[in-house]
Amino acid sequence: MTTTTPVSGPHTHAPGGVTTQMGWVILALLPAxxxxxxxxxxxxxxxxxxxxxxxxxxxxxxxxxxxxPVTPFLMDGSALLTGxxxxxxxxxxxxxxxxxxxxxxxxxxxxxxxxxxxQNLFNPxxxxxxxxxxxxxxxxxxxxxxxxxxxxxxPGFIEGLAIxxxxxxxxxxxxxxxVLGETQTGFSRDLGLSETLPGVYDPMQQALGFIPASMGEGxxxxxxxxxxxxxxxxxxxxxxxxxxxxxxxxxxxIFMLIDPxxxxxxxxxxxxxxxxxxxxxxxxxPVTSPSTMRGRLIFGAGCGLLIYVIRTWGGYPEGIAxxxxxxxxxxxxxxxxxxxxxxxxxxxGKPLEPKASAPAAPVTEKRP
Amino acid sequence: xxxxxxxxxAFQGGVHPEDRKQATSHLPIQTLPLPERLYVPVQQHIGAxxxxxxxxxxxxxxxxxxxxxxxxxxxxxxxxxxxxxxxVEPHPAPHPSGLPVQTIVIEPDGDDRxxxxxEPEHALNLEPExxxxxxxxxxxxxxxxxxxxxxIKLNLGSRHTIDTLVINGSECEPYLTCDDRxxxxxxxxxxxxxxxxxxxxxxxxxxxxxxxxxxEALAALQEHLYEMDHLEAISVPTRYPMGxxxxxxxxxxxxxxxxxxxxxxIGVIVHNVGTAYAVHxxxxxxxxxxxxxxxxxxxxxQRPANLQVPLGTRxxxxxxxxxxxxETPARLLMGGPMMGQIMPHAQVPxxxxxxxxxxxxxxxxNIDDPMPCIRCGRxxxxxxxxxxxxxxxxxxxxxxxxxxxxYGLMDCVACGxxxxxxxxxxPLVQYFQHAKGVLADRREQxxxxxELKELAQQRRARQEAEAKAKAEAAARKKAEREAKKRAxxxxxxxxxxxxxxNEKAEA
Numbered sequence: 001m002t003t004t005t006p007v008s009g010p011h012t013h014a015p016g017g018v019t020t021q022m023g024w025v026i027l028a029l030l031p032a033x034x035x036x037x038x039x040x041x042x043x044x045x046x047x048x049x050x051x052x053x054x055x056x057x058x059x060x061x062x063x064x065x066x067x068x069p070v071t072p073f074l075m076d077g078s079a080l081l082t083g084x085x086x087x088x089x090x091x092x093x094x095x096x097x098x099x100x101x102x103x104x105x106x107x108x109x110x111x112x113x114x115x116x117x118x119q120n121l122f123n124p125x126x127x128x129x130x131x132x133x134x135x136x137x138x139x140x141x142x143x144x145x146x147x148x149x150x151x152x153x154x155p156g157f158i159e160g161l162a163i164x165x166x167x168x169x170x171x172x173x174x175x176x177x178x179v180l181g182e183t184q185t186g187f188s189r190d191l192g193l194s195e196t197l198p199g200v201y202d203p204m205q206q207a208l209g210f211i212p213a214s215m216g217e218g219x220x221x222x223x224x225x226x227x228x229x230x231x232x233x234x235x236x237x238x239x240x241x242x243x244x245x246x247x248x249x250x251x252x253x254i255f256m257l258i259d260p261x262x263x264x265x266x267x268x269x270x271x272x273x274x275x276x277x278x279x280x281x282x283x284x285x286p287v288t289s290p291s292t293m294r295g296r297l298i299f300g301a302g303c304g305l306l307i308y309v310i311r312t313w314g315g316y317p318e319g320i321a322x323x324x325x326x327x328x329x330x331x332x333x334x335x336x337x338x339x340x341x342x343x344x345x346x347x348x349g350k351p352l353e354p355k356a357s358a359p360a361a362p363v364t365e366k367r368p
Numbered sequence: 369x370x371x372x373x374x375x376x377x378a379f380q381g382g383v384h385p386e387d388r389k390q391a392t393s394h395l396p397i398q399t400l401p402l403p404e405r406l407y408v409p410v411q412q413h414i415g416a417x418x419x420x421x422x423x424x425x426x427x428x429x430x431x432x433x434x435x436x437x438x439x440x441x442x443x444x445x446x447x448x449x450x451x452x453x454x455x456v457e458p459h460p461a462p463h464p465s466g467l468p469v470q471t472i473v474i475e476p477d478g479d480d481r482x483x484x485x486x487e488p489e490h491a492l493n494l495e496p497e498x499x500x501x502x503x504x505x506x507x508x509x510x511x512x513x514x515x516x517x518x519x520i521k522l523n524l525g526s527r528h529t530i531d532t533l534v535i536n537g538s539e540c541e542p543y544l545t546c547d548d549r550x551x552x553x554x555x556x557x558x559x560x561x562x563x564x565x566x567x568x569x570x571x572x573x574x575x576x577x578x579x580x581x582x583x584e585a586l587a588a589l590q591e592h593l594y595e596m597d598h599l600e601a602i603s604v605p606t607r608y609p610m611g612x613x614x615x616x617x618x619x620x621x622x623x624x625x626x627x628x629x630x631x632x633x634i635g636v637i638v639h640n641v642g643t644a645y646a647v648h649x650x651x652x653x654x655x656x657x658x659x660x661x662x663x664x665x666x667x668x669x670q671r672p673a674n675l676q677v678p679l680g681t682r683x684x685x686x687x688x689x690x691x692x693x694x695e696t697p698a699r700l701l702m703g704g705p706m707m708g709q710i711m712p713h714a715q716v717p718x719x720x721x722x723x724x725x726x727x728x729x730x731x732x733x734n735i736d737d738p739m740p741c742i743r744c745g746r747x748x749x750x751x752x753x754x755x756x757x758x759x760x761x762x763x764x765x766x767x768x769x770x771x772x773x774x775y776g777l778m779d780c781v782a783c784g785x786x787x788x789x790x791x792x793x794x795p796l797v798q799y800f801q802h803a804k805g806v807l808a809d810r811r812e813q814x815x816x817x818x819e820l821k822e823l824a825q826q827r828r829a830r831q832e833a834e835a836k837a838k839a840e841a842a843a844r845k846k847a848e849r850e851a852k853k854r855a856x857x858x859x860x861x862x863x864x865x866x867x868x869x870n871e872k873a874e875a
Binding site: 007008009010011012013014015016017018020021072073076116117118119237286287289290291292293296335339340341342343344345349351352353354 | 379380383385464542614615618624625626627628629633634699701705706707708709710728732733734735736737739740741742743744745748749751752753754755756758759775776779782784787788789790791792793795797798801
C-alpha cells in the first residue's frame with residue numbers, strides 16, 4: 001500500500017470532471033455551429049477554424065510563459081470552448097485578423113492575465129467581443145444574408161479564402177442588417193415597429209436562423225435544444241437561463257403592452273441577438289457566474305434586465321456582451337453577500353435559538 | 369426535470385454516491401473462525417485510553433474485563449475469547465499514521481469459554497442510571513464508527529428532557545451492509561435494545577430510521593413493532609450524509625441543532641442500530657462488547673462478506689477468509705469510502721468502530737490530479753451544512769485560516785460531499801482538516817501563552833511580596849539594632865539620650 005496521499009476521505013469520486021463538462025458544452029454547441037457553417041458557407045468555416053486554432057495557440061503560449069504543464073491544461077478543453085464561443089459571436093464573414101486578435105485578447109488578456117483557468121473575472125469570449133466591437137465597429141457589424149454552402153451564388157472554397165483573408169470585398173448585395181439593428185435604425189427615422197418589422201422579421205425564419213446574424217446566434221431552436229440537454233445532464237444549472245430569459249421576456253411583455261409601436265414583444269427579444277446562446281452557454285460559464293443558487297438567480301435576472309435596457313434605450317442595438325460583462329463584474333459581490341444559510345445558524349451567522357422541546361413528563365416504560 | 373420544484377428535501381445539499389451494496393446486502397452474517405492471536409488495543413473509543421489490568425502470562429476468560437475505563441470519557445475493554453495474555457505492548461493502530469498504541473495480545477485456547485453464565489435481566493425494571501452503568505461496564509461505544517462511549521449519551525436523560533430517540537439505521541456509506549444484515553437477522557434483539565435505551569432516556573417517541581434502499585430490513589422491523597408503542601420504523605430518502613447526526617435529526621424531526629449545541633439540547637438523541645444491539649447484549653444478556661459485525665467489501669476483494677468478528681482480529685485474517693484480494697487494492701479502508709480511514713497495512717486489528725473493511729480498486733476510487741477550481745459551485749450545492757467549500761479552500765490555500773473560519777470552517781462535518789462532486793478533483797476535505805488542525809494548534813498555543821502570562825504575573829506578585837517582606841524585615845532589624853546601640857550609648861554616658869528626636873528622624 002503506497003497511496004497514502006490524500007489521507008482524508010472521500011475515497012471515491014463522482015464520475016466526470018472539468019474535461020467531461022467542457023466536452024458536453026462543446027457537444028451541445030455543435031448542431032448550432034454546424035448549421036451556422038452551412039448557412040454562411042466557406043468564409044464562416046475559415047473563420048471558425050482560425051478562431052479556434054488561434055485560441056489554442058495563445059493558450060499554449062500563455063501556459064509556456066506561466067511555466068505550467070501544457071497538456072493537462074489544454075486537455076481540459078476550456079481554450080477550445082472559448083475559441084468556439086467567440087467564433088459563434090463574430091460576423092461570419094469577418095476577416096482573419098479579427099479572429100486572431102479576438103482569440104488573443106480572450107485568452108491572454110481575458111484569461112491568463114488574471115491567473116489562468118478559474119481566475120478570470122470576465123467571460124473571455126465576451127470580453128474579446130466587446131473589445132473588437134469597440135475597436136472595429138465596421139468589421140464587427142457587417143452582417144451577411146445567409147449564403148448556404150454549395151448553394152447557387154454563394155462563394156466557393158477559393159472565394160471563401162479570398163473573403164476571409166481580405167482579398168475580396170463582400171458584395172453589398174449580400175450584406176444585411178440584424179433585426180435589432182433594423183428596429184434601432186427605424187427609431188432614428190421615427191418609424192414605428194409596425195413599419196420596420198414587416199420584411200425584416202418573420203418569427204419562423206428568425207427562430208430557425210435564416211437571417212443575417214453572427215455565425216452561432218442564428219438558430220435559436222438548435223441552441224435551445226443544446227441548452228436543454230446540458231440542463232438535463234446537470235452540466236449547467238437551471239437558474240441562470242431561466243432567470244435571464246424570464247426577466248427578458250417579462251420586461252418585453254410589460255413594455256409591449258404599454259406601447260406596442262415602440263417596444264418589441266418577448267418573442268423577438270428571445271429569439272434574436274443571440275439571447276439563447278448567451279443564456280445557455282455564455283452566462284452559465286461557471287468561472288464568471290455566482291456559485292450559489294440564489295446568486296445565480298439574481299445574476300441571471302440582472303443579465304436579462306441589462307440586455308433589455310441596453311437594447312431598448314442604449315446606443316448599441318445589441319446588448320448581450322455588455323450585459324454579461326457588467327454582471328460578471330458583480331458576481332464576486334453577489335457571492336459575498338448571498339451566502340447560503342449554514343446548518344444550525346441564522347442567515348446572519350448567529351447560532352439558532354434552541355427550540356424549546358415539548359417539556360412533557362417523560363414516559364417510563366415498566367414491562368418485564 | 370421539474371421534479372426539483374416539488375420534492376421536499378430532507379436536508380439541503382447532500383450527494384448520491386453509487387451505493388454498491390448489492391455485493392453483500394444478500395449475504396447472511398457469517399462467524400469468522402477464531403484467529404491464532406488477537407490484538408486488542410486499549411484505545412478503541414473517543415476519550416482516554418483504558419488501563420490494562422492483565423499481565424503477560426495471565427489466563428483470561430471470554431468477557432473478562434482486561435482494561436478499565438479511566439476518566440469521565442472512556443470505555444472498558446474485555447477479552448474477546450478465552451486464552452492466555454502473551455503480551456501487553458504497543459502495536460500499530462487502525463489509523464492512517466500506523467502509530468502504535470498499547471495492545472493486549474491474547475492467544476486463544478480454542479474453548480471460547482465465557483467468564484460466567486448470567487440469567488437474562490428484566491432490563492425494563494432497572495433504573496436509568498443502572499442501565500447506563502451496565503452499558504459502561506460492558507464497554508459499549510457508538511457502533512456506527514464514531515465510537516463515543518454510549519453510556520454518556522444514555523445518561524443525558526437526567527439533565528435534558530429527551531422527547532425523541534432516533535435510532536440510526538441509515539447506513540448511508542456505500543458498500544457497508546453490516547447494519548442492514550443486523551436489522552434483518554437480529555430484529556428482535558435490536559428492538560429490545562432500542563426499548564432499553566428509550567427507557568434509560570425517558571424518551572416519548574422513538575424512531576428507527578432507515579434509508580429507503582433497505583426495504584427488507586424495514587419490513588423485518590415493522591413486523592415486530594406494534595401500534596400505540598410510540599416506536600416506529602420509518603424510511604427516509606437515500607441521500608448521503610443521512611447518517612450524520614445533524615442531518616438525520618433535520619430529516620426526521622425538521623429541527624436543527626443550533627451551532628455549538630448537542631442534539632440533547634433540542635430534545636433529540638441519536639444512537640446507531642449497532643449500539644442498540646450492543647445495549648441489548650450488555651443489559652439484557654449481561655454480555656460485554658467483544659465482537660462486532662464487519663462488512664468486507666470493495667472491488668478488490670475476492671468474495672465480499674458480512675462477518676461477525678472478535679475484536680482484535682487482524683484485518684488480514686478477514687481478507688484471507690474472504691479469499692484474499694483479486695488485485696493489490698489501491699486503497700485499503702476501515703469504514704466506508706466517504707469518511708473511512710486509510711489503513712497503513714492489513715496488520716491492524718478490528719476495533720469497536722470498524723463497520724467495514726473495504727479494499728478499493730483504482731477504478732473505484734477514480735482519483736485524478738487536482739485542477740484549478742472553476743468556481744462551478746457544485747460543492748456549494750452539495751454541502752449539507754450550507755457552507756461554501758470553494759471559498760474556504762481558496763482562503764486556506766493562501767494560509768488565511770481566519771478567513772476560512774469566517775466562512776464557517778468550524779461548522780463543517782467533513783462528510784466529503786464537496787470533494788466527491790468536485791469536477792476539478794480538489795481534495796477539499798484534506799484542506800479543511802489541515803486548517804482545523806492549524807486553528808486548533810493556534811488555540812492551544814494561545815492558551816499556553818495566556819497560562820504563561822498568568823504564571824509570570826503570579827511570580828512577579830510573589831517576588832514583590834517577598835521583596836516587600838524582606839525590606840520590612842530589614843527595616844525592623846535596623847531599628848532594633850539602632851535602639852540597642854542607643855541603649856548602649858545611653859548606658860555608657862549614663863544619661864538619657866534625646867530619644868524623641870531620634871525616633872522622629874527614623875520614622
